[in-house]
Amino acid sequence: MDATPPSGGLTSGSDGTPPSGGVPGVDAALARAWVAAVAASVTAHAAELTDLDAAIGDGDHGVNLRRGFDAVVAALAAFDADTAGAVLTKTGTTLVSKVGGASGPLYGSLFRALGKTLSDDSSVTAFGAGLRAGLDAIVRLGKAEPGDKTMVDALTPAIAAFEAATPSGLAAAATAAATAAADGAAATTPLQARKGRASYLGERSAGHQDPGATSTALIFAALADVT
Numbered sequence: 001m002d003a004t005p006p007s008g009g010l011t012s013g014s015d016g017t018p019p020s021g022g023v024p025g026v027d028a029a030l031a032r033a034w035v036a037a038v039a040a041s042v043t044a045h046a047a048e049l050t051d052l053d054a055a056i057g058d059g060d061h062g063v064n065l066r067r068g069f070d071a072v073v074a075a076l077a078a079f080d081a082d083t084a085g086a087v088l089t090k091t092g093t094t095l096v097s098k099v100g101g102a103s104g105p106l107y108g109s110l111f112r113a114l115g116k117t118l119s120d121d122s123s124v125t126a127f128g129a130g131l132r133a134g135l136d137a138i139v140r141l142g143k144a145e146p147g148d149k150t151m152v153d154a155l156t157p158a159i160a161a162f163e164a165a166t167p168s169g170l171a172a173a174a175t176a177a178a179t180a181a182a183d184g185a186a187a188t189t190p191l192q193a194r195k196g197r198a199s200y201l202g203e204r205s206a207g208h209q210d211p212g213a214t215s216t217a218l219i220f221a222a223l224a225d226v227t
């Protein structure tokens with residue numbers, strides 16, 4: 001997907017080294033560009049997400065995320081924030097309040113934790129730490145483990161890949177995370193769901209890719225697109 005490059009973004013040396021502690025890294029323009037790219041991707045893939053959720057859930061995942069990210073875009077347009085931390089915290093609180101399904105509080109927690117971490121330090125390392133804090137919040141809330149056929153199956157490898165590639169800079173870390181998230185989402189297909197609505201289907205949940213893991217892959221693909 002084409003996305004307008006952010007006006008700011010990563011402040012790093014011309015040799016691609018990430019900024020050291022205290023140097024601004026992820027700025028508000030980049031956070032806004034990412035969220036806008038997620039909103040566009042969710043809109044483009046809403047039918048696919050809803051079809052996946054119709055197969056093993058209640059068929060509302062695309063609608064839920066579309067409603068949520070449309071509300072985020074509107075909230076951010078009226079929000080005069082100049083840090084990535086504030087933009088991403090606002091994104092999270094809006095998702096929690098606007099999305100009725102399980103995915104709203106879960107993704108809301110991810111963005112809130114990321115925003116909170118970046119409000120102290122906006123380096124690429126802090127971005128990875130914020131993602132890690134977000135995953136921890138999702139696991140605290142939803143109690144899913146890797147292999148339960150949820151968004152955690154895409155988030156876990158994505159964040160590990162981001163952390164491993166952090167020394168190469170934000171763009172490389174985001175690309176590595178996007179690849180790992182897509183692989184993690186694809187790997188949910190044969191699994192039997194043990195958390196969320198899909199778990200009600202028991203063995204019949206196997207053979208379908210998890211909708212939440214699929215939307216997680218879209219979120220990281222959008223990050224790779226704007227970095």
Ligand code: ADP
Binds near residue numbers: 142211
């Ligand atoms: P709902 O299941 O309430 O209809 P959505 O359809 O928006 O909500 O989201 C479903 C997705 O949420 C699932 O595909 C799964 O990835 C994720 N999910 C559901 N329950 C959990 C949980 N306990 N932990 C982590 N992710 C979960």
Ligand code: MG
Binds near residue numbers: 053060101197
């Ligand atoms: Mg659903």
